[in-house]
Amino acid sequence: xxxxxxxxIDWIRGHGGAGRPEVLVGIGDDMAVLQPxxxxxxxxxxxxxxxxxFDLAKTTLEAVGYKTMACxxxxxxxxxxxPIAAVVAVALPNTMSMAEAESLHTGLQRAAIAYRCPxxxxxxxxxxxPLAVNVTMLSRTVDHEPVLRSGAKAGDAIFVxxxxxxxxxxxxxxFEPRVAEAxxxxxxxxxxxxIDISDGLSIDLDHICQESGVGAVIDVEAIxxxxxxxxxxxxxxxxxxxxxxxxxxxxxxxNEEYKLQADWAKKSAVxxxxxxxxxxxxxxxxVFLRYNDGRIxxxxxxxxxxxxx
Amino acid sequence: xxxxxxxxIDWIRGHGGAGRPEVLVGIGDDMAVLQPxxxxxxxxxxxxxxxxxFDLAKTTLEAVGYKTMACxxxxxxxxxxxPIAAVVAVALPNTMSMAEAESLHTGLQRAAIAYRCPxxxxxxxxxxxPLAVNVTMLSRTVDHEPVLRSGAKAGDAIFVxxxxxxxxxxxxxxFEPRVAEAxxxxxxxxxxxxIDISDGLSIDLDHICQESGVGAVIDVEAIxxxxxxxxxxxxxxxxxxxxxxxxxxxxxxxNEEYKLQADWAKKSAVxxxxxxxxxxxxxxxxVFLRYNDGRIxxxxxxxxxxxxx
Numbered sequence: 001x002x003x004x005x006x007x008x009i010d011w012i013r014g015h016g017g018a019g020r021p022e023v024l025v026g027i028g029d030d031m032a033v034l035q036p037x038x039x040x041x042x043x044x045x046x047x048x049x050x051x052x053x054f055d056l057a058k059t060t061l062e063a064v065g066y067k068t069m070a071c072x073x074x075x076x077x078x079x080x081x082x083p084i085a086a087v088v089a090v091a092l093p094n095t096m097s098m099a100e101a102e103s104l105h106t107g108l109q110r111a112a113i114a115y116r117c118p119x120x121x122x123x124x125x126x127x128x129x130p131l132a133v134n135v136t137m138l139s140r141t142v143d144h145e146p147v148l149r150s151g152a153k154a155g156d157a158i159f160v161x162x163x164x165x166x167x168x169x170x171x172x173x174x175f176e177p178r179v180a181e182a183x184x185x186x187x188x189x190x191x192x193x194x195i196d197i198s199d200g201l202s203i204d205l206d207h208i209c210q211e212s213g214v215g216a217v218i219d220v221e222a223i224x225x226x227x228x229x230x231x232x233x234x235x236x237x238x239x240x241x242x243x244x245x246x247x248x249x250x251x252x253x254x255n256e257e258y259k260l261q262a263d264w265a266k267k268s269a270v271x272x273x274x275x276x277x278x279x280x281x282x283x284x285x286x287v288f289l290r291y292n293d294g295r296i297x298x299x300x301x302x303x304x305x306x307x308x309x
Numbered sequence: 310x311x312x313x314x315x316x317x318i319d320w321i322r323g324h325g326g327a328g329r330p331e332v333l334v335g336i337g338d339d340m341a342v343l344q345p346x347x348x349x350x351x352x353x354x355x356x357x358x359x360x361x362x363f364d365l366a367k368t369t370l371e372a373v374g375y376k377t378m379a380c381x382x383x384x385x386x387x388x389x390x391x392p393i394a395a396v397v398a399v400a401l402p403n404t405m406s407m408a409e410a411e412s413l414h415t416g417l418q419r420a421a422i423a424y425r426c427p428x429x430x431x432x433x434x435x436x437x438x439p440l441a442v443n444v445t446m447l448s449r450t451v452d453h454e455p456v457l458r459s460g461a462k463a464g465d466a467i468f469v470x471x472x473x474x475x476x477x478x479x480x481x482x483x484f485e486p487r488v489a490e491a492x493x494x495x496x497x498x499x500x501x502x503x504i505d506i507s508d509g510l511s512i513d514l515d516h517i518c519q520e521s522g523v524g525a526v527i528d529v530e531a532i533x534x535x536x537x538x539x540x541x542x543x544x545x546x547x548x549x550x551x552x553x554x555x556x557x558x559x560x561x562x563x564n565e566e567y568k569l570q571a572d573w574a575k576k577s578a579v580x581x582x583x584x585x586x587x588x589x590x591x592x593x594x595x596v597f598l599r600y601n602d603g604r605i606x607x608x609x610x611x612x613x614x615x616x617x618x
Contacts, residue, residue, distance in 0.1 A: 025457065029457050031384050031448065032352050041350070043394070043396055044340040044341075045445055046398065047399070047441075047443060049400050051436060051438075075340050078339035087352055087353070089354045090356070091441055121352060125362075127358045127360060128360070130438055132356075136445035146340075148338050149339070195339060
């Protein structure tokens with residue numbers, strides 16, 4: 001089945017995605033050429049590894065392709081930016097057939113088309129080891145500034161989209177990056193800080209606190225645990241630490257939180273939940289849990305983390 | 310030795326390269342934020358694999374880092390564009406120490422500083438398999454159009470920089486991407502088509518011919534074989550097919566070739582050699598060799614190619 005690298009590239013070139021006016025030269029030269037316009041440009045890169053981020057015994061190559069693109073699309077959402085193009089580099093196992101490589105690409109392409117983010121270039125290599133897929137994505141902002149992690153202020157309300165925890169039961173391969181939701185949010189209110197929940201609510205909220213120099217208190221009862229999290233032995237732990245939710249976690253000025261909730265209900269079917277507030281930083285502990293009985297305790301910060309041997 | 314992913318990221322963040330005015334937000338948010346200006350923007354991605362592109366028994370991790378950046382810098386040169394920023398994704402073997410990971414990064418950083426192309430973001434993962442390193446690089450053009458592979462015309466003179474072949478003897482880990490040379494070339498003459506020689510002279514010239522719809526004749530005696538190629542059993546074969554030379558191969562109108570040669574000698578110490586001409590395409594054979602006795606024969610097209618099991 002397996003053919004040459006150049007045949008595979010020709011196949012990919014013939015199955016290119018929906019074009020965008022920003023793309024002047026796509027696959028086939030030394031570099032793709034873009035004309036992104038005069039706004040701000042953003043870039044992110046994500047490497048997904050067989051046996052770490054996906055298990056080919058439990059998922060298809062098509063789904064792996066989709067997920068790799070979706071992880072980067074979720075980063076674009078976290079900046080409230082519009083994806084414009086992606087490049088992909090793959091290390092294919094030598095045992096992989098041309099049909100399997102095409103299946104991987106079909107999944108990449110499914111996300112590229114759904115989110116109008118064409119694949120404009122790539123690098124195809126092979127070796128006697130498991131599959132590694134890397135996507136690098138460009139996005140831009142037009143009418144507003146990119147939303148960073150560093151703008152949270154004491155007094156802000158903290159919100160999340162969707163539901164959290166239990167993603168490994170299946171959602172982590174088929175989630176829908178919140179690109180449209182993020183672009184909608186910045187039209188309604190001024191988002192002070194935002195991140196997508198990839199490592200887990202506790203770690204990712206800690207990232208916002210660290211970058212902003214603030215603390216945060218979460219109402220335990222308010223956290224929107226998913227059905228999968230509720231089925232687990234520790235639903236709160238799952239919602240706080242499982243990771244790979246790819247929901248948006250963000251902070252809004254206290255004066256705008258009611259406007260946000262009122263306007264959001266009219267414009268989106270995606271659940272939006274207020275889970276707590278930004279507070280003044282207390283020493284090195286940054287994230288706290290508030291229970292129904294009024295107790296406030298430091299939140300354990302843990303979740304999906306590599307390179308911890 | 311090995312510490313956490315976040316500690317490594319902090320280390321990298323603290324060892325960031327020479328900044329550029331285009332970089333507004335570097336490592337530490339969901340995406341880096343750039344302001345590349347209104348010109349054309351280019352993107353390329355390169356994946357380097359242990360056991361395929363480098364052998365850790367024969368080279369250092371520092372050299373691997375340098376090479377990964379240098380491959381992408383060479384793509385920027387091939388478009389006659391100016392590198393502005395790079396992101397890096399690594400799959401680290403679980404056995405790798407923090408000191409080794411830092412050594413890899415030191416090599417990436419050496420290239421970033423030498424070519425003024427800061428690392429603005431990345432993704433660090435680990436697994437029980439060999440090292441994979443991926444660099445994605447952005448570049449731009451300011452005063453001229455990007456040089457594509459597709460603009461060669463019958464009658465053009467074909468040139469290469471430097472010397473070819475035998476790169477595996479060492480040069481493939483420590484080559485100097487021809488970024489400054491490419492930017493100099495487009496100031497002197499109109500370059501019709503250009504590519505960097507990564508797969509080998511025969512394949513890469515075939516790429517130009519295919520994209521431009523032309524043929525090419527190379528004078529065998531004119532090909533500048535390197536000292537390493539001359540030591541091999543087949544110097545001509547090494548210069549034609551070894552690959553990983555990372556020299557520039559380009560086409561210039563016949564009316565400008567003398568101006569190029571005269572001006573180049575005044576401005577650069579890098580060797581420039583006229584190796585043949587672009588001709589009208591003949592059926593599916595595109596590249597021909599011309600011998601001293603006048604014989605012209607089709608050139609075998611072969612070189613460094615993956616995924617050929």
